[in-house]
Amino acid sequence: MRPLLLGFSLALVACGGGSGGGADADEAVNCAALEADTFVVGFQKTGQDGVLDFRIMSATPAPPARNDNAWSVQVNAVAGGAPVENATIKVTPFMPAHGHGAGKNALVEPGAEPGRYELSPINLWMPGVWETTVRVTSDAGDDRVVFKFCIPS
Numbered sequence: 001m002r003p004l005l006l007g008f009s010l011a012l013v014a015c016g017g018g019s020g021g022g023a024d025a026d027e028a029v030n031c032a033a034l035e036a037d038t039f040v041v042g043f044q045k046t047g048q049d050g051v052l053d054f055r056i057m058s059a060t061p062a063p064p065a066r067n068d069n070a071w072s073v074q075v076n077a078v079a080g081g082a083p084v085e086n087a088t089i090k091v092t093p094f095m096p097a098h099g100h101g102a103g104k105n106a107l108v109e110p111g112a113e114p115g116r117y118e119l120s121p122i123n124l125w126m127p128g129v130w131e132t133t134v135r136v137t138s139d140a141g142d143d144r145v146v147f148k149f150c151i152p153s
């Protein structure tokens with residue numbers, strides 16, 4: 001009866017968010033309702049071509065959060081499991097719900113162990129689901145993996 005809820009409803013419409021969360025850069029999203037990978041230290045995923053194996057050995061912050069993230073990623077060959085050294089790696093964060101990428105380019109440096117690479121900054125600058133593609137070119141073969149994490153707020 002009272003029009004108290006009207007303003008709230010209009011505010012939701014004005015944000016215009018789709019299923020992937022609000023289009024407002026500061027609007028929190030309900031990650032439990034969205035499809036994404038569940039982060040754990042050591043999170044492992046095989047590349048889309050089945051050639052290389054990817055493992056996030058550490059993440060700062062953990063779990064991944066809004067703005068700049070640094071990931072230490074281990075890349076091994078699926079066949080035989082040998083670490084993949086001297087790879088060329090490209091990191092591309094993308095927000096499929098909104099069709100935009102990160103605000104900064106992620107740099108890649110060799111890590112302390114064979115097959116280890118330090119990726120930073122992975123700039124996940126707004127709440128919602130981010131797909132971060134890690135594309136590898138190497139003597140051991142080429143492959144890519146998509147890490148899909150939801151940033152709640």
Ligand SMILES: [Cu+2]
Pocket residue numbers: 095098100126128
């Ligand atoms: Cu966005």
